[in-house]
Amino acid sequence: MLHAVVQRLLLSIPVLFGVMLFGFLLMQIVPGDPALVVAGPSATPDVVAAIREEMGLDRPVLVQFWGYLERMAQGDLGRSMISNKAVTEELATALIPTLELMIGAMVWSVPVGIAMGTLAAVMRGSIVDRTIMALSVAGVSLPIFFISLVLIQWLGVTYPIFTFIGRPGPWYTAEGFRGLFLPAFSLGLILIGPVARMTRSSVLEVLKLDHVRTARAKGLSETRVILAHGLRNALIPVITLVGLQIGYLLGGAVVTETIFSWPGLGRLAVGAILSSDFTVAQGTIMLFALGFISVNLIVDILYSLLDPRVRK
Numbered sequence: 652m653l654h655a656v657v658q659r660l661l662l663s664i665p666v667l668f669g670v671m672l673f674g675f676l677l678m679q680i681v682p683g684d685p686a687l688v689v690a691g692p693s694a695t696p697d698v699v700a701a702i703r704e705e706m707g708l709d710r711p712v713l714v715q716f717w718g719y720l721e722r723m724a725q726g727d728l729g730r731s732m733i734s735n736k737a738v739t740e741e742l743a744t745a746l747i748p749t750l751e752l753m754i755g756a757m758v759w760s761v762p763v764g765i766a767m768g769t770l771a772a773v774m775r776g777s778i779v780d781r782t783i784m785a786l787s788v789a790g791v792s793l794p795i796f797f798i799s800l801v802l803i804q805w806l807g808v809t810y811p812i813f814t815f816i817g818r819p820g821p822w823y824t825a826e827g828f829r830g831l832f833l834p835a836f837s838l839g840l841i842l843i844g845p846v847a848r849m850t851r852s853s854v855l856e857v858l859k860l861d862h863v864r865t866a867r868a869k870g871l872s873e874t875r876v877i878l879a880h881g882l883r884n885a886l887i888p889v890i891t892l893v894g895l896q897i898g899y900l901l902g903g904a905v906v907t908e909t910i911f912s913w914p915g916l917g918r919l920a921v922g923a924i925l926s927s928d929f930t931v932a933q934g935t936i937m938l939f940a941l942g943f944i945s946v947n948l949i950v951d952i953l954y955s956l957l958d959p960r961v962r963k
Contacts, residue, residue: 659951663944667937671723674936675716678929684708685732685927706732719933728937729930731923738934741919746938749915751822752907753900755835756842761893764843768850768889769882775855783847790844795903799837799910806833817912834911841903842896849892853885860884887954894950901939 686703687694694702703709707718722729728738771783807815813832820827857863858881866876905917912918916935923931 656948656952659948666944667940670936670940671720671933672716674933675719677936678932679712681924681927685929688927689732723937728934731928731931733923733926733928733931738930741931742916742934742938745914745916745919748818748913749904749908749917751818751831752834752838752904752913752915753897755822755831756839756900757893759836760839760843761846764846765850765882765886765889767843768847768852769854769877769885771847771851772854772858773877780851784851787844787847790840793840795837795841795906796910798840799834799907802833802837803910815911818914834907834913838900838903838907841899842893845892845896846889849889850885853888854881857881857885890950890953894946897946898943901942 684699684703686699686706686708689706690699690702700709707715710718719729728742730737731741734741767783767787771780774780803815806812812829814826814830815833817830818827819830822828822831854877858877863876863881866879867873871879901917904915905921907913908915908917909921916938920932920935922928923935
C-alpha cells in the first residue's frame, strides 16, 4: 500500500506541472490588464507602464513562467496584484468556508443517495423505484443556480427560516448553521442523483451473485443480506463516482458561493479572474488540482479497505 501511495504521488507531479502551465497560459489570454486595474481608470500610460514593469508583466511569457515555477518550487504563491496580500493567506482564509460547504453537501447527499438507490434496487419495478429514479433525473437535470434561487425564495424570503447572504459564523453555531444550510443543501442536490442511480445499478448486480444466494440459503434476514453482503460490495463503484463528483462539486461551489455570497475559494477565484488578479487565480487553480488529486488517492485507499482483492 505504501508503494502504491508513493507511486501515485510521483505520478501526480507531471499532472501538477500541466495544471500550472495551463493555469498560467489561461491567465495570459484572459482579457484585462492587472496594471490598469491597480493604477485606476484615470492613470496615465506612463504610470500603467511603470506598474507593469514593477509587476514583471513586461517580461516575455517564458521568463514570467520560469519565475512562476521558481516561486512554486519554494512554496511561494506570490502576492495578490490587487490587495497586495500573500496568496497563501487569501487561500487559507477562503479554504475553511469551502470545506464547510462541500462537507456539508456530502454529509447529507451521499447517505441519502445510497439509501435511495438501495431502496430502489430492493423494490425494483415498483412505484417507489420509478419515483426515486425520476427524482434522481430531476436532481441531475436542474441547474444549480435555479435550485439555489428557488430555495432562497422559498426558505429565505417567503418563509425566512434560513439566512442566505454570506457566512454568519462557523457551522457549529446556530447562526452559522442557518447560513450554511441553503448553500450546502442546493450543492448536495447535484450529487444525490448520480449516487442514487449508481447505487441502484450496483446493488442490483451484486444481489445476483452467488455469495448473496448463499447468505439467503443460510436463513439470514433480507435486511442483513442486503446490508452486510450486498451493499458493502456495491459501494465500490459508488465510492469511485463520489471521488469523481468532487470535481463537479468544486464547479458547483463556484456558482453556489457566488449566489449566496459565500466567502470561499470559488468566489475568490471568480473575483480574481474578473479583476485580472493573476496570482490569486493561479493559486486557486493549483489548490483545486491538489484537492482533486488528494481525493482520488483517498478513494484508492478506501478501495483496499472495502475489497481485499484490491489490497492484494
